[in-house]
Amino acid sequence: MRTPSAAPSRLHRSTSQRQRQKRRVRAERPEVRPPRDRFGLGGSTARLRLLLLVLVVVLGYVLVKVGRIQSTGGEYYREAAEDQWSRTRELPADRGTIFDRDGEELALSVPGYAVSVNPKLVTNPEATARALQAALGLSDGDARDLYDELVAKDKGFVYVQRQVDQATGEAIAALRANGVNVDREPIRVLPGGETGRSVIGLTNIDGDGIAGLEAQFDDFLTGTPGSLRNDFAPGGRSVAGSEEVVAPPVPGNDLILTLDRSIQFEAERLLVDRVDTLLAKSGTIIVMDTDTGDVLAMASVQRDDEDVVQITSGNYAAVNAYEPGSVAKVITIAAGLNEGSVTPDSTFVVPWRRQYADDLLKDSHQHPDELMTVEQILVESSNIGTIDVQMSMGEGEWDRAREIHWNYMRGFGLGEKTALDFPGESPGILKHWTDLWGSERVTVAYGQGLASTSIQLAAAVNTIANDGTYVAPRLVAGTVDAAGEVVPAEPSTTHEVVSQGVAEEVQRMMRQVVCRGTGSRAQQGITNFSVAGKTGTGLKAQPDGGYYNEAGELVYYASFVGFFPAEDPQVTVLVSIDEPPAGDINRFGGTAAAPVFADLAPTIVHEQGIVPPAVTDECGQAG
Amino acid sequence: MASPLRSLQLQPGAADAARPQLTVVPGRRRMAWFAMSVMVLAAGLLLGATYLHTRIAERQLEIDRLDAAFRSAQEEFDVLRAERAVLRSPSRLAEQAGALGMIPGSESEFVPIDPMLLATVIAQTGQLPTLDAIVPGSYARLDPLDQFRLVKSTGTEAP
Structure with missing residues (x-):
């Protein structure tokens, strides 16, 4: 069996010779200059550390701010943002029904609409005025007045007609005309015509009782309005599917009279x-x-x-x-x-x-x-x-x-x-x-x-x-x-x-x-x-x-x-x-x-x- | 001539003494698995949350649709009962009767009915249904006030 030789191998020898030869090469070492303090903020290491610190502080501030906005302090911004793209409008509550002693309706509310325009959003005043005249049966004079309002654009809201029946209101809403609003507004009707009118009394156009039992029991008959939120795109068009009932309207109570x-x-x-x-x-x-x-x-x-x-x-x-x-x-x-x-x-x-x-x-x-x-x-x-x-x-x-x-x-x-x-x-x-x-x-x-x-x-x-x-x-x-x-x-x-x-x-x-x-x-x-x-x-x-x-x-x-x-x-x-x-x-x-x-x-x-x-x-x- | 590399080979006895005990370092791979698991979990959670939000949105849309349908049905109910009230009103009936040449009766006469005859008629024709006998879905048999009460109570049960 061969024992390893104590003399360096040829490989080792040649390597050590090359190393020795390398060591023999002499080159001038570059002059190591002391770090310069260009900005008065110390050396680069110090500046980097300072920069890191600043970044950490800024990021920390941002994180804290984001955290606050996301948790407790964001309500203000949320509301401000919502104000820009969403609108909340009132959902009128149905007024209570008045029945006679046999449960026959003497006065009740049926769905109706109020038609209004925002002249500032109307893009084609003439066509809009004509369409509304045809749908609502406005006289030529009323249609001309409406057209003048639409052209003037100095008001943001003008009623065209109130207490419009359901079919007409829905037909106008289906036009989806710019600047034309169709809002729910219940209509009070007496199905028996004049029968019992002296006792039942009257409501005004806003649905408030102003005479008779309608006035006497106004608080009782009046419901609590709800609210509806809609998102709107720029230009005033509502975003489809964005309608949300925030609070449903609560209908008023009903009266059963002793009248036959x-x-x-x-x-x-x-x-x-x-x-x-x-x-x-x-x-x-x-x-x-x-x-x-x-x-x-x-x-x-x-x-x-x-x-x-x-x-x-x-x-x-x-x-x-x-x-x-x-x-x-x-x-x-x-x-x-x-x-x-x-x-x-x-x-x-x-x-x-x-x-x-x-x-x-x-x-x-x-x-x-x-x-x-x-x-x-x-x-x-x-x-x-x-x-x-x-x-x-x-x-x-x-x-x-x-x-x-x-x-x-x-x-x-x-x-x-x-x-x-x-x-x-x-x-x-x-x-x-x-x-x-x-x-x-x-x-x-x-x-x-x-x-x-x-x-x-x-x-x-x-x-x-x-x-x-x-x-x-x-x-x-x-x-x-x-x-x-x-x-x-x-x-x-x-x-x-x-x-x-x-x-x-x-x-x-x-x-x-x-x-x-x-x-x-x-x-x-x-x-x-x-x-x-x-x-x-x-x-x-x-x-x-x-x-x-x-x-x-x-x-x-x-x-x-x-x-x-x-x-x-x-x-x-x-x-x-x-x-x-x-x-x-x-x-x-x-x-x-x-x-x-x-x-x-x-x-x-x-x-x-x-x-x-x-x-x-x-x-x-x-x- | 022997290979120079051969000279680097250690004798078996000497190798046992000089070789360090090498062990697999599991730490790094475990961390990788751990990181991957966390990522998968996070991704799963995100996907789950997205799915959940989608389902919630779908349900909300369905609720909104049903709510709108309910409101629409209630409005239709109000319109229909207003129409019915007009049709049933005495003023319209009098007008229609007058158009047909009818005049208000000037006399009323009460005719005594033999109780046995009355009992026989009731037994043969059956009595008018009472409220208890009415099954859901046959609300048309209820009087206007009871129909109204039913619809109103349904409204308060809605979400």
Whole structure:
């Protein structure tokens, strides 16, 4: 075996020789210059380090800033950016619906649009004006005005038309014309036309209630608007698919009224006919559920400036107050009976006229001094006899009698607003008994010297029909909440005014008023039900304080209040005709108003499903 | 002549003593795998996030579409019930009846019905459906207020 030689190998030898030869080469070493400090910032290493430090600081600042923008501090920039490319607009909420007692719509909102333009964004004013004229049916003048606005470009927003129907609005939106905006704007409609307009009221173009129940329950019916965000490209075009509902609109609550649409319609129709036929000025009808106080119909009509009788926009049945006339005798007679100062058979010697203070007061017709029972006084509607009943209440003390009588009138609801609290409702006029002077002290007994609204008077007489208990009238039966649940309204408040026995006595007397007295026309054509009621022919005070108009004629206010079936009253109806013809037989409550009652009763019977009683009294024609 | 390289060969005994213990250094490859895994994971997360965002956007578009369809249906419902209310209104009925030559009835008569006859008719024809008997989808049988309430309650359940 060979052992390695200790001498360097040939390879090693040759290598070491070359190394030695290399080492022998001599070259001048470059002069190493000391680092120069060109910028006064030290050497290059120091400068690099400084640069690195600066970069780290800058980057760190940027990172911190980015972090803040991304986390907590970016809201401002986000909003600023969104303001540049997105717009948020209001989504109008649907106004609540108004239903009648059977769930039929009386007023509701349907989709509509408001068409507006931004002249600054309109690129072709002429074509735009022509397109809008064709779509909206603008007149040439309106189209020219629009064109001028578009050319002027000095406004950023101009309404072209509001309350545009859905089809037209969508057709205009489909044009996608530059600068033309089509925004949702619900339209309030009354599907029954004018039916119930006096009570329902009105909304303005912005959908705010301004009259009637629309105004009274405006906050309740009004919903909460939502908001919609759209992204817009430069030039004002919206970016497709960018629409986002930020907050959905919340619709308003809904009202369920006590009105019956069919009875309301028929009441208005008959009243328009009657006022028109009599050449009267206006008229009202109240139909009331005797037990609950629910107002089934509340009609007001008026002859307008063009001599056309129309349903009023105002609810005159609650707003206007007149001297009720003889209907108020019911209150005086009931008070006397309830106080025990008279009975139905009590008698008084009644002259046809009598002097009180400075006035000579009279009955409606001349008659000799007559021994009249209380029932006769009511049936024949004697003014003088009613004063006697009023005076009987104080047991000889005149002031006491007047005070008692006044308290009863308040108990029957006169002199204060009803529970309806209708917008603009009148409390009527009922002076405190101590404030009455002269003949006023006694004329209040038969309905002169005080004023009441139709709804007050109907509620007062309804007290008799309801066996002596006053029931506050009500118009709202319930509401529908956001979840679609029906929430019934509180029942009407009640209070007893006279005893049941007294009320039944007065009912019987009022039946006689229709059976053989001044209200006989209220029974005409009604064969299955007995009607009870009382006529009233009040004189209407004129601006000069008297009762004569410029032509020297007395101005009348004729009314009839009745209820049926007389044996078990279920519905109370008041009909009043304002300013019937003075020199005509139709100026009286029994001739002007009672026939309307008779015409309306069958509809009420049908709609309310009132079944005739098995037995009627001697005035009834069927049994 | 022997190769000069052969002289570099170490004897086996001497090699054992001089050779250093060489081991595989796993550190660098492990780091590479680790980096690759992180990258794959990050890429997967990014892809997943993108997919998720896409799905969310798709769902949102679908929700927006359904929401718009719901609003459109509600508007159509309002339009239809307004039309129905007009058609059912007494004023229109009176107008149509007048056009057909009909006049308001001047008399109403109540006719007593034999209870047995009434019972027989009801047994043969069946009674009008009550609300309880109505199955979903047959809302047309409900009165206008109940239809309205149903739609309104559906609106409050919408997202």
